[in-house]
Amino acid sequence: MMFVQTFGRRCNGGHREREVFFSFFISRSPYSTTAAEASTAFLPEYLAGTLGFSREESISAAAKVTCYTSTTKPALVVDYLKRMGLDLTQIRKCVSRYPKLLYFDVDKNLDPKLQCLQEVGLSGSDLADVIARGAQFLERGLDTNLKPNLAFLKLVFGNNEDVRKTIKNYPAMLRTSCQIMQDNVSYFQKLGFSNEKIKWYISRKPMALRFPLQWFEERVHMLEKDFGIPRESPMFFYGMYAIASASKLSMEKKFAVFRSFGWADSDIITMFQHQPFYFTLSEANLQKKLDYFMNKVGYTPDFLSTRSALTYSLEKRVLPRVYVLNTLKEKKLSVKNHCLYSIICFTEAKFEKLFLLPYKDAVPELYGSYKSRVGR
Structure with missing residues (x-):
């Protein structure tokens, strides 16, 4: 009672006190049913009955979107995705990974954005994969993010097919800042990379374009100062490719693998100057290949550092x-x-x-x- 009296005095007046008290009481009554609670009960049943989710799957998905209360949008979204050519298995995959998808506005959000993707050739299973793996792009602006990104990728590749492949393999490109991508490409041009090399690079490591410009500047410094590869060297571009998306910790771990097989740092630097692609291999892969070629075949660091043996698949x-x-x-x-x-x-x-x-x-x-x- 002390709480009600104190809170009532702060609200100025007994009448207001009673209103607050009853509002407080009713909102916590075990017999009241909120819209959110109704939605929580609705969605698991809908997911199980319409999309074939198991009981556990439907409860898990519904728990991720408890802040949404509409009981009509899910059906509208599912019907729309069917019209876009997705089957129930594909829709279930999308919703399972991104339940929020069910609460997007079809006319204002889904349709204009997915139509953009269809224009570059994404449909059916490809479109389903993009939504399932990177549906967060739907939260970004159509004119401020999606269209500029697609326009930039078309400018880089010169055709829709390469844009389609890139987005299919790396859906997160759709929510990357277009300005950051443009700044990075401009920086590559400043370094003297041809448009063909830039296109080759982006087609293989498009996600690297998401890094801030400072990331690339640090790696240029690393190539020039630590590895002794000047910008005018033909290997500079491939060295940039090899380490552009590697963290300093990852680089240190790979150095440690070579050192564990008796390589001196000078051997590793010589290797990188000749075979920078070695640094695109995982530590486990390096370990396995070095063990085979050095311990079983008998090759030395001096031999391996200037040859491409480690780039070939053992199996x-x-x-x-x-x-x-x-x-x-x-x-x-x-x-x-x-x-x-x-x-x-x-x-x-x-x-x-x-x-x-x-x-x-x-x-x-x-x-x-x-x-x-x-x-x-």
Whole structure:
């Protein structure tokens, strides 16, 4: 009672006191039902009945959107997505990952934005994947974000097909600041990168364009001062590609992997000047390949630092070819004398011509076994 009396005095007057008290009491009555509570009960049933969610899935999805109360928008959104060519499985995937999707306004938000994506060729399963993996772009402005981003990507690539592929693979590009992307491309041009190289870079690492300009400036400094690669070097662009999206911690971990196999820092720098793509490999991948080439084959840091051996897949290229060589050796069949590294570097056609086709009669099972190992 003390709370009501004190609060009533602050509200100036007994009549106001009674109004506040009863309002306070009723709002907390176990018999009252709010719109939010009604929506909470509605959505799990709707998700289960219309989209085929399990009980656990529907409760989990509904718990993420308790602030929305409409019981009509979900049906409007689902009907619209069906008209856009998405089937129930695709819609369920979108809603499961982003339940808020059910509460967007179809006419004001969904339709104009998804129409933009359809204009660059995104539809059906591609469109469903973009929504499921990056639907947050729907929260951004049509004219202030989505249209400028698409226009910029069209300008860079020169065609809708590459824009479609980029957005499909990296949906977060749709919510990236267009100004940041423009600033980064301008910076690449300032560094002397051709438009073709910039297009190549963006098609492979578009997400790097989301970083602030300072990020790239720091890595340019790293390439020039730490790795000794001048801007005019042909390897500068590839060095930038290799480390542009790598954090300093990631770089330090990769240095540590090489050092654990006895590499000096000078070996690592020499390697980076010749093979910067090594730094695009994960630490686990580096560890596995260094273990094979150094501990099993016997290559030294001096040999590996200037050659591309680590760029090849162990499972799909190196080990299947070693298997062929060992099989031929066991059969005491004469083969042309090439070093292992050269054999690894041969094109598939040349490897088959030298080491498979001449022995199809002598070792008939070898060709098929090799193909199964490389997954062809």
